[in-house]
Amino acid sequence: MAITDKIYVKNHRQLASQLETSFPKSAFSGATLDILFTGDGIAKLDDASRDRVLDFAEDFLDCDCQGHPHCGCPERKFISYLLELRAQGLGPEAIVDVMGDDYMLYAYPGDVLSFLDDAVRTLEAAERLADVDDREKAGEAIGTRRRELSR
Ligand SMILES: [Zn+2]
Numbered sequence: 314m315a316i317t318d319k320i321y322v323k324n325h326r327q328l329a330s331q332l333e334t335s336f337p338k339s340a341f342s343g344a345t346l347d348i349l350f351t352g353d354g355i356a357k358l359d360d361a362s363r364d365r366v367l368d369f370a371e372d373f374l375d376c377d378c379q380g381h382p383h384c385g386c387p388e389r390k391f392i393s394y395l396l397e398l399r400a401q402g403l404g405p406e407a408i409v410d411v412m413g414d415d416y417m418l419y420a421y422p423g424d425v426l427s428f429l430d431d432a433v434r435t436l437e438a439a440e441r442l443a444d445v446d447d448r449e450k451a452g453e454a455i456g457t458r459r460r461e462l463s464r
Pocket of ligand 1: 376377378381384385386387
């Protein structure tokens with residue numbers, strides 16, 4: 314399972330009752346993207362929740378793909394967001410706190426930790442491949458990124 318399958322909406326029950334409909338707890342579920350983040354119901358949410366929901370939609374659901382918001386862009390952008398927080402030096406618990414403040418989302422720190430470990434391992438493998446291929450510049454760029462993520 315991808316990390317984006319393990320990102321959940323905080324106050325899920327409260328939001329569902331404000332929207333007078335149900336949607337899955339998982340933030341990147343197709344139905345959640347439709348109902349909570351791109352639905353007409355946003356106006357029914359209390360101010361604080363609405364601001365977070367709109368911020369999420371602006372930051373991750375702003376593409377013009379035909380399949381929007383089921384095109385994969387939201388997931389890709391959210392993964393970049395997580396990696397960016399990590400590159401700023403945040404650990405899994407702090408990352409979970411920040412996504413809560415920013416977008417009213419939560420995840421289990423252990424899931425975030427394994428996602429970050431996997432990301433570093435993927436970069437290590439790419440770095441080795443670049444070395445084998447004698448692509449020094451690419452290898453260096455990947456190495457820089459890897460070090461940012463493994464501080
Ligand atoms: Zn898209």
